[in-house]
Amino acid sequence: MQLLGRRRECAALDRTIAAVRTGESRVLVVHGGPGVGKTALLDYARGRATGLRVLRAAGVESEMELAFAALHQLCGPLLDLLPRLPDVQRAALETVLGLRAGAPPDRFLVGLAVLSLLSEASEQSPLLCVVDDAQWLDRASAQALSFVARRLLAESVALVFATREREPALIGLPELEITGLRDGDAHALLDSLTHAGLDRSIRDRIVAETRGNPLALVELPRGLSPTQIAGGLGLLRAGDSLPGQIEQSFLNRIAEFSDQTRTLLLIAAAEPLGDPVLLWAAAERLGIDPAAALAGGTDGLLAIDERVTFRHPLVRSAVYQAGPPRARRAVHLALAEVTDPAIDPDRRAWHRAAAAAGPDEEVAAELERSAGRAQARGGRAAAAAFLQRSVQLTL
Ligand SMILES: Nc1ncnc2c1ncn2[C@@H]1O[C@H](COP(=O)(O)OP(=O)(O)OP(=O)(O)O)[C@@H](O)[C@H]1O
Ligand SMILES: [Mg+2]
Numbered sequence: 001m002q003l004l005g006r007r008r009e010c011a012a013l014d015r016t017i018a019a020v021r022t023g024e025s026r027v028l029v030v031h032g033g034p035g036v037g038k039t040a041l042l043d044y045a046r047g048r049a050t051g052l053r054v055l056r057a058a059g060v061e062s063e064m065e066l067a068f069a070a071l072h073q074l075c076g077p078l079l080d081l082l083p084r085l086p087d088v089q090r091a092a093l094e095t096v097l098g099l100r101a102g103a104p105p106d107r108f109l110v111g112l113a114v115l116s117l118l119s120e121a122s123e124q125s126p127l128l129c130v131v132d133d134a135q136w137l138d139r140a141s142a143q144a145l146s147f148v149a150r151r152l153l154a155e156s157v158a159l160v161f162a163t164r165e166r167e168p169a170l171i172g173l174p175e176l177e178i179t180g181l182r183d184g185d186a187h188a189l190l191d192s193l194t195h196a197g198l199d200r201s202i203r204d205r206i207v208a209e210t211r212g213n214p215l216a217l218v219e220l221p222r223g224l225s226p227t228q229i230a231g232g233l234g235l236l237r238a239g240d241s242l243p244g245q246i247e248q249s250f251l252n253r254i255a256e257f258s259d260q261t262r263t264l265l266l267i268a269a270a271e272p273l274g275d276p277v278l279l280w281a282a283a284e285r286l287g288i289d290p291a292a293a294l295a296g297g298t299d300g301l302l303a304i305d306e307r308v309t310f311r312h313p314l315v316r317s318a319v320y321q322a323g324p325p326r327a328r329r330a331v332h333l334a335l336a337e338v339t340d341p342a343i344d345p346d347r348r349a350w351h352r353a354a355a356a357a358g359p360d361e362e363v364a365a366e367l368e369r370s371a372g373r374a375q376a377r378g379g380r381a382a383a384a385a386f387l388q389r390s391v392q393l394t395l
Helices: 009-019 038-048 069-083 089-098 107-124 139-151 184-190 200-210 213-219 227-229 240-256 258-271 278-284 288-293 314-321 325-338 347-356 359-374 380-392
Strands: 026-031 053-058 125-134 157-163 175-177 303-306 308-310
Touching: 009 026, 009 038, 009 157, 009 227, 026 038, 038 125, 038 157, 053 069, 069 089, 069 125, 069 139, 089 107, 089 175, 089 347, 107 139, 107 157, 139 157, 139 380, 184 200, 184 213, 200 213, 213 240, 240 314, 258 278, 258 288, 258 303, 258 308, 258 314, 258 325, 278 288, 278 325, 308 314, 308 359, 325 347, 347 359, 347 380, 359 380
Parallel strands: 026 157, 026 175, 053 125, 125 157
Antiparallel strands: 303 308
């Protein structure tokens, strides 16, 4: 993708990376509304990070209650460095990552252990850690990363967050606010799309009404009929929020798909790991024929390769919302059935809970066990969430 505009933002990211190359550490919180271009900027930063080791994590809306889920993603590739940590720190981190049993460790110790781990890794090569969708970080990870961000000094570590909202955990850290594209860049973006050839007056209106939000510029005109576009009508409905309207445009496109395709999208929306094996296993349980489901394509809304990815997070939420409750429950049940209880008992319990139509003692008991495990890892918020669901499912 060709990034339009964003000179100031790219320069800030370039400075961050340059600083890390010279042995300093940097933190940057990139924030702005949905679709404004935060992930695109993180991608830019990754593209510029030659010679740096890049670690990634992203908050996942449906996993906000799974303690340390994001930390798991970020630190996963560094586990071989754990033996270099002081014993207490190592034990703390291993406990919260579920690698060993033990009493819930002190929060401070977990933060310190992550700091040490990143610092160890940076001795091998400078590090760029990108944490996308920070508004959906589970609280335990957010706290640990906030701790790290406030204590980085000269480790050659850059920690770059992208978030829709100013998260309490990130307040006070250096910020980079992202707003819509300037008019010239917004026009250039519209021109680069297939529905070019729009009247100047209509393009002006689209640019003005979307306030240069690139996602809206790319997606909104696609959801409209040629007549609507030609008339410049119905582009934006007064009173609806921009993200709401982008979502609606995705919904209109999803409505065109066959049942099989829609169900496949719904499975992908309900499966937070983006694991194609899980996706297809669940699809098979629901009687979906892969060839048929993908025959008509997905209008570029879903990509399935080594990972399952939506075109944009708003597609995921649109798909999930659009799913009738009964279909959603069936999908969660299928996902629970294909999730290995030995490897991922908590996620399985979570899916089973989402699949339950009414009180279910067995699922409630499973959630209670998950709560116990979460508590042992020091995930109090997760434990509370599991228990709350468990109570809801108890007669
Ligand atoms: N500067 C840009 N030039 C061209 N296209 C862009 C630019 N910024 C973003 N886009 C495109 O706009 C769309 C939305 O951008 P992006 O996904 O980065 O938004 P976001 O801020 O991360 O949204 P969210 O908060 O929902 O995650 C993407 O398709 C992206 O490729
Ligand atoms: Mg994003």
